[in-house]
Each structure stands twice: as structure tokens, then as C-alpha cells.
Amino acid sequence: MSTAKKQEFVTIIKRIMRKISDDVIKQNQMPILDLPKIGYDNTVWSDEKRMLTTGDKKIEVSPDSVKKIPTFAQYLVMANAVKKLIDEDMESTIRGMYYATLSNVGDGKNRQKFWTGQEDSDNAIKAVELLTGIPREEFSVTSKPKGMISGPIKLRVGGDIIDCNLGSRATSQLIPTNMGDVQIDDVKADFVMVVEKDTVLNNIRKSGFIQKYNAILLTGSGEPDRATRMMVKILNEQWKKPVVVFADADPWGLGIALRYKIGSESLSYDSERLVTPNAQVLGMMFSDIYQYNIPEVARLTASDEDINRANDMKKKPWMQNKQWQKELNLFLNKKEKCELDAFFKHGFKYLSETYLPQKLRMVGLI
């Protein structure tokens, strides 16, 4: 974390503390902290920004908060632990933060654990995040990195330059979850291709796709973490690289593709840093199943959950264009889905040498 960022964090924490002591001492009232409410019931679509954003519902952290809202003391203990983590310039997972703040309170018969479980401390971390406006990755509460990147791009990680083109037929670079540790140093690629799954990326990588099309290949390995989404956004908006996304032809895969393009309900409060409205979701379309003759034996039957999801998607404001409505209707009619891996039925190179180039040509990228 940079010194300026550290200072910002500490300043915010102190300001909140001051407000609390004012409440208690000067106003003689119980302190209350307002947090933006998170989740589907406080997520709104912005036509102007073309992304999911947060509404104005609030929740209150108070000395006697219940359920998922951390109590006041829990919030304070966690804020303090985070400050310590920052001061020591160390890194921890959410589980590590749980251990760091574990204790028993009270004594004798009233003795009990400060956290009833890790879920409590996770919620307290979320509260610190929301109150300071700084995502937890930036105060070094990190997760296992899921994002991977290969191609003509150089990253500056912890002061060193890592060239993601080295060995890029056989390996990828992890995208550190703490984007504070990473800067993009140089990008020579013409465009960025995001694929849903790392296993599909490995296949494409091996084919020489990166070299042939001067592309960056990137994956979030399923649900993308924040660093991965942020990386995509920076490549598109600061480095002006077109971004295309490919996922499985099922409502789940389409949902993941849309995380990059419009955001997600659980992170809508952070959309402005994470979402790439200009990303193009190019495939796999439901119509591709038939267009590319995926044999019946390689198609999968849609589950009830898939159908519900698709019906739900059809009504969303961001799906109100002819192409998506047609695709979703086709899916609801045929009730069939398909993984990108199914192209292997046509040969191990079909995906990277036939399907993807055809799609990229359609939008003039190659």
C-alpha cells in the first residue's frame, strides 16, 4: 500500500472515531454508523453509466447491531487489526484476519467468543471496506488470485517488471488480488480476449493464438475477482484496447461474461472501478450451438434453474436489444446449453483456429 493510501485509510478511520466520540460525549447519544446496503435489493441499473450501481438504502452499525451487521465493537476491533496490518506492511486472508482478532470476552459464566464464527469477522471486514471506501484488497486483505493473463503486456509487480509474453504458450501470469501491488507498464497487444475458464485459455494459448493475432488472453477462472475486472477495465479505458468476452453458452456463463460488462449485484457499490461497459460479449451464443453444428451428444439439457435465470435475464434493462432477446428466446425454446469445450468434438484446434477467428472477424478485430 502506498504511503498516501495508508494515510487516507488512517484519516478516514480517525474521522469516524471522532464522530463516534462526539455522538457519545457531546451529543450524549448512542453512536451510529451508516453503511450503504449491499445486494440485489439496493442495486440499480444506470442507463447513463451503462452499469449496475448502488441505490440509496442504508444500514446502521450501532452498539447493538444484529445479524449480518457487525456490532460496533466488532467494527472497531477489525478496523484496528487492519490498521496494524497496514502499519506492518503485511498481507492476510480473511481467515487470517479472523484469527488475528479472535478472543474471548467476559469471564466466568459469561465468557464467550468475540466472533461466533468467521462469517462475523468477514462481515466486519466488509464494514471497514464500506466505511472507508477502500476495497479490502487494497489494505492487503487478499484472496487466492484467480485471474490469469498471457500475451504482449508487461506488468510492474512489487517493483519488478514481469513480461507476460514469456512462456505464453505454456503458462500464464497470475493477476495479484491486491491491484495496489500491480501497475501496467506496457501493452503491445491489439486487443484483449477474456475467456470464462482457465482450462479453455490453456487450449487457446497452446495453439499459438497470442502470437498469431497479437492478443492478450485473460481469464477470471469462473467468477472474476476484483483485480481481474479492474485489469480488464484499465486495459480498455486507459490503454484503449478493445475487449471481447467468451463464455459457455448457458445462463451461468452469460452471467459471468456480463460481470465484466455491466457489473454484479454484490459489488455494485464498486462498479465505477470494476466495470467495462465497452466490452463486447461475442460468444458462445446459444445460436452458435446450431450454427456450428455441435452434435446433440455434446449438448447439455438446461436445468430448471437455467430456465428461471434466462427468464429473469430477459426482463433486465441491459438485455433489451434484439440480439439478446433472440438468443434467450432460442435458449428457452430449445432448452439446450453448451460448453466452449464442446468444440473439441470438431478437433482440438477448432476453437482457436476456426470459431474464435470467425467471431473476431465479424467485429473487425482481426
Add this chain to the structure above:
Amino acid sequence: MSTAKKQEFVTIIKRIMRKISDDVIKQNQMPILDLPKIGYDNTVWSDEKRMLTTGDKKIEVSPDSVKKIPTFAQYLVMANAVKKLIDEDMESTIRGMYYATLSNVGDGKNRQKFWTGQEDSDNAIKAVELLTGIPREEFSVTSKPKGMISGPIKLRVGGDIIDCNLGSRATSQLIPTNMGDVQIDDVKADFVMVVEKDTVLNNIRKSGFIQKYNAILLTGSGEPDRATRMMVKILNEQWKKPVVVFADADPWGLGIALRYKIGSESLSYDSERLVTPNAQVLGMMFSDIYQYNIPEVARLTASDEDINRANDMKKKPWMQNKQWQKELNLFLNKKEKCELDAFFKHGFKYLSETYLPQKLRMVGLI
């Protein structure tokens, strides 16, 4: 895959085919292929090799194999698909191989799927592996890489040199699952420290441990894949670097630590390439819970499964020394376990600046 390896694979496949046609045409008998039986009931401990090895039980692949043994036709179809994958110099997952070989057989009322599910094709891949003696990663049927490495070591991956010391406070290099793609180019480290979990590695990495002790940090992210085990073995036996292993203080963690040192039942047929008998399992010992005053609130209660596992371990030939017996007895007596992360209770740097150095000093490594 190198040209020599490719040739080897094709030669073995052809030899097997010839044997089959001999059986059918010359001997006029149903062809049968013998496979070594895999699993706990055909795993034997070798005192001499100090590792788990395979016994001499066999299973037979025949035209009418049942259950987990692939039928003859299934084996042939898969061997053919693998040959195609090699010829095209491509890479696939086991799921990709399933798709590549999917089909319907028979017609009309008898029409049915060639595989009843992916499990069938997975078993056929295993059969190809066992019959050729070449692990699937080496014919480019790969998995998501789980192994990560940081520190003063250079890898040659797909022809390029990757320096694992770059950015090593903030990121790690993935260990490609296909070790055929990787060579170790240079090792400047004094020793190799393996930790069970990647999240713990991130914490240690961040502290500057690598620079301070000139160490390689390596993790298999839980259950290590073959490439990770192989990397550890090569570093120990070819590069003569001492290897120490740290895992959580529970029977599960101890089991993972022992994968590196003695092998595993499911891969005992491949132990000679995977196992590092000279690796030292240094922690976390059950006695460390008390030695290092892990407070009660940060300890976990052992489950029945843990207890059974520990009782089972106590009888194993490789656990017959005073120290392990004492540790397991302590665990069975106290019924408490502990994660390495629990050291965070003593401060975010305690693990890397106090616990680990003390352990390493005990064996004279630092």
C-alpha cells in the same frame, strides 16, 4: 512434448495394438490387456526406497470389462484421441478429452452414448496412462495448475526463461501441470520451503522471507499435483537443495505434507518420479500448539474423522519413530488441531519472523 517422447508414446500404443491383433487373429482368443491395479489395496511401503510403491495386483481390460475398468473399445478410442492431441501439439483437459471422444453408437432403439459420463472417459485416460507408462500431463492432458513457486530460481517454460524472483514479494509463478513444458534453468536458493496452503505462502512471501533467507517458497495449494511434487523432487535430488515442509497441525495437513515425502496411494505407481524421501516435515507439530501458546480460542476441536485418521497413521510403517508416535499420541489425547494461520493471533509477522526461523534453526538450515 518432445519428438522422442511422442515417438515413444506412439511406439507403445502400436506395440499394444499388435499384441491385440495377434491375440485375435493368430491365437484366436479374446484380447486382454493387463493394467496395474491402483489404490490402497495395491500399495506397499518400501523400506529400501522409503516410499509407497505398487504391489503386483493386475486388472484386465477386455472387450467386456465392467465398472471402473474401461472396455476395450473405450481404451482404443481414447488412445487414438491422445495420439491426435500429440500430433497436433495441442493441450486439453480431461473434460476436453471427453468432448473430443463423445459419440453415439448403434442405431435405432440400440442407439446409446459411447460414454455414460465423463467418469468413463477419465478412466480410459487413466488406462492409457498406465499402459504406456506415460503420465497424462506429459501427453498434454493437463489440469488447472495448482503449484506456485517464488524465489531465486529460473524456469525455462516453452523456450523462455522465467525468473521466479521477479515480484516475489507480491506474486508467484504457476508450476505448469505439464512438466514436459518446464525445465529448471538455474537455482540460486539455499533451500526449499514447501507450505501446504497458498494463502500462507502469500503472507510469508510478503514479509521478505525469500530475500532474508535466500529461500524458494513453494506450495501445492492443498493436495499437490504431480508437477509440483516432481518439482520438489528435482530440486532436492538433482539440485541438491534441502527441502522442508510445513502444513497445518491436523491429520489432514500432515497427510498432505507426507505426500511430498512418502507419496500417496492413488499415485503409488508413479512414486519414483514424484516422491522426495529426504524432505523434512518440520511443522506444524501438534506439540507446537502448546509450545507456542496458541490460545484455546484459536484451536479447533478434532473431528471423529481426524481421530480415525490419526489412529490409522500411528500404525503406518513410515510413522514408526519416537517423535511421530509422541506427536500422534498428543493429538489423540488432547483432541485439538490448529491451522498455521492461527499464528496470526500472535501478530501478522510472527509466522515468518519467529516460528519458521526457529524451526529452520533447529535443523541447521539458517
